[in-house]
Amino acid sequence: MPNRLADATSPYLLQHADNPVDWYPWGEEAFAEARSRDVPVLLSVGYAACHWCHVMAHESFEDPRTAEMMNAGFVNIKVDREERPDIDAVYMEATQAMTGQGGWPMTVFLTAEGAPFYCGTYFPREHFQRLLFSVSQAWREDREGVVGQGQRVVDALSAPRILPGAQPPDAAVLDAAVRGLEDTYDRSGGGYGGAPKFPPSMLLEFLLRHHARTGDPAHLNGEAAQTRGTALEMAVHTAHAMARGGIYDQLGGGFARYSVDAGWVVPHFEKMLYDNALLLRAYTHLWRSTGDALARRVALETADWMVADLLTPEGGFASALDADSEGEEGRYYVWTPNQLRAVLGDEDGAWAxxxxxxxxxxxxxRGTSVLRLPTDPDDPDRYARIRDALLRARAERVPPARDDKIVAAWNGLAVAALAETGALLDRPDLIDRARDAARLLTDLHVTGDRLGRTSRAGTLGPSAGVLEDYADVAEGLLTLHAVTGEARWVHVAGRLLDTVLERFSDGRGGFYDTADDAEGLFNRPQDPTDNAAPSGWTAAAGALLSYAALTGSTRHREAAERALATVTLLAEKAPRFAGWGLAVAEARLAGPLEIAVVGPAGDPDTEALHRAALMATSPGAVVSRGDGADDGGIGLLRGRPLVEGRPTAYVCRGFTCRLPVTTVGELVAQLAADGG
Structure with a gap:
């Protein structure tokens, strides 16, 4: 018989609706029940594509004996971390403080007031059963100690956090951050750190922007082994290593969430929208900076995978594909030599x-292999034929499940990536997909100046947007405006960013992750560091900076600069976890460059100027496009007429512009002179 999760909109919660565990969704009803029964709360947090979440579900939550112990001794709450990142954030911080590590599924025992007193992640069934018994016993026999432990955790994590005051990063700070990254760079496998190794998406953007601003020397012809890695070297080497490794789906395109080893060989097979949106944009920008053919191929394949496997009927993009199929991690993706021969024949099978x-x-x-592509094939036509045959054969397998909820922040990232990739790589269909996703966000998720975090099948979910939702959706809409010239996207972004300033500000230049009227937890989450996606704090700074460059708003620029002050400290202490903040700081240092293009839509000269503007590599350059008569309420277009009736481009900083130009050659020369 279904439990209380049967009416949830979250696919993850629905996965647990038939468990024998008497699950509650997060809410006052559950805590009131815990107070009434005088029992602790057992909070379990995970997400639909999580492999170890499935393992614990099969071992424990579907097991009648374990469920009986949970129901008898606890009020059990199940939370989708992607739907409620605020809950996940505060209890993950407690888990890491208590255990020194974190992960999902996250298992937290709470008082009826929400104070955590024992935390962990995945527990095998026998261990979990012993833990349930021990916690119940401690609750009955040492209530004072249990409650005291919870209160000490709450007190420690709720203490005021005032980061040292500073100025936004200057050139010296950004140069030092690159040197700090050099010191931890994996010169063999690319990327940073050891196993498990995550794609450094935000760092790639920072490194490309740093190279564009500084022109740091590159040693890409065999000299890198004898030199300290430059920003561009690290970006190219890492991008190539990932694209040739098992973390990249060599048949279908798209990246897995991380590699379990340091060499990108074996992935953790779940494929997340946010990873692929961020990497799509990074590979597109790498192509823009270098003309790198591998980067172009990977960008297009990743975009096509996103559209093929994540696009929903409503026009948005689903959150993730599962790691598992048919109950086994990676089964859909791996091969044996015999399987290759069965599809391709002996000769082609051996070659493959x-x-x-x-x-x-x-x-x-199980003796299977993840496909990698260490070198380009010597016979491209044969490779294309074999790849197509293997992809068709794989399509006959049972595919991984899809978490089809729409997350606002991740769709904002997808809008930005698809719009730019479509424009730069001449794929107008990708711009159309970006526009469709933006319409879904603005028509369904946005109500006035507020934003809902999730939707599913055209129905808005119950969770309020958090800071990353406002920031990443604004970023996506501003990028879509740069590509299309449609003014409406700027105006919606402005409303969202005004809400950021009014409801998320901490009063010290930074931002909380939740709005001032959000549900109160034992601690209001706030974190300027990146995780798998940009920190909401620095994503907001980036969107504010771009919006200010488009509109001339001093208020928004000053807010961006105040928010960047903490990046100066992070650049010294932990540059690996400040990639997006460093990238935004590069944009601030570069201006950012403002490029206005005016001319009739569809005119070849207008289109050529617009493309040249979008190809600018100056960090964070903003582009606006109009017809020269109606500025659409965009400050950068105001007073920018056509020159002698011809399509015209204006290159500006702080709304102070160079002489207008009417040819691509003149525009490219101005951009080059301005670092673009």
Whole structure:
């Protein structure tokens, strides 16, 4: 019989609706029940594509004996971390403080007031059952100690956090951040740190912007081994290593969430929208900076995968594909030599095995291998034919499940990435997909100046937007305006950013992750560091900076600069976790450059000037496009007429412009002179 999760909109909660556990969704009803029964709360947090969440569900939450213990001794709450990132954030901080590590599923025991007193992540069934018994016993026999432990955690995590005051990063700070990244760079495998290794999406953007601003020397012809890695070297090497590794789906395109090893060989197979949106934009920008053919191919394949596998009927993009299929992690993606021969025949099968690194011993479990592409094939036509045959054969397998909820922040990232990729790589269909997703966000998720976080099947979910939703949606809409010239996107972004300033500000230049009228938790989350996606704090700074450059708003620019002050400290202490803030700081230092293009839509000269503007590599350059008569309420277009009736471009900083130009050659020369 279904439990209280049966009416949820979250696919993750619905996965648990038939558990024998008497799950509650997060809410006052659950805590009131805990107070009435005088029992602790057991909070379980996960997400639909999480492999170990499935494992714990099968082992424990579907097990009648374990469920009986949970129901008897606790009020049990299940939370989708993607739907309620605020709940996840505050209890993950407690978990990390208590255990020194975090992850999902997250298992937290709380008092009826919401104070955590024991935390962990995945527990095998026997261990979990012993833990349930021990916690229940401690609750009955040592209530004072249990409650005291919870209060000490709350007190420690709720203490005021005042980051040292500073100015936004200057050139010296940004140069030092690159040197700090050099010191931790994996010169063999690319990226930073060891296993598990995550795609450094935001750092790639910072490194490309730093190179564009400074022109740091690159040693891409075999000299890198004898030199300290430059920003561009680190970006190119890492991007190539990931694209050739198992973390990248060599058949279908798109990236897995992370690699379980340091060499990008074996992925954790779940594929997340946010990872792919961020990496799509990074590979497109790498192509823009260098003309790199591999970056172009990977960008287009990733965009096509997003559209093929994540696009929903409503026009948005689903959150993720599961790691598992048929109850096994990675089963959909891995191959054996015999499977290759069965699809391709002996000769082509053997060639494909050598090309993709598929061995009898395997690189993954059960003697299977993850496909990699260490070098380009010597026969491109044969490769294309074999890849197509394997992709068709894989389509006959049982596919991973899809979490089809729409998350506002991640769709904002997708809008930005698809719009730019479509414009730069001549794929107008991708611009159309970005516009469709933006319409879904603005028509369904946005109500006045407020934003809902999730929707599913055209129905808005119950969760309020958090800071990253406002910031990333604004970023996406501003980027879509740059590509299309449609003014409406700027105006919606402005409303969202005004809400950021009015409801998320901490009064010290930073931002909270939740609005001032959000549900109160034991601690109001606030974090300027990146995780798998940009920090809401620095994403807001970036969107505010771009909006100010488009509109001339001093208020928004000053807010961006105040928010960037904390990046100066992070650049010194932890540059690996400040990539987006560093990228935004590069944009501030560069101006950012403002480029206005005016001319009739569809006119070849207008289109050529617009494309040249979008190809500018100056960090964070903003582009606006109009017809020269109606500025659409966009400050950058105001007073920018056509020159002698011809399509015209204006290159500006702080609304102070160079002489207008009417040819692509003149525009490119001005951009080059201005670092673009």
């Amino acid at each position: 095995a050598r090309l993709f690194g598929v061995t009898d011993g395997g690189t993954f479990e």
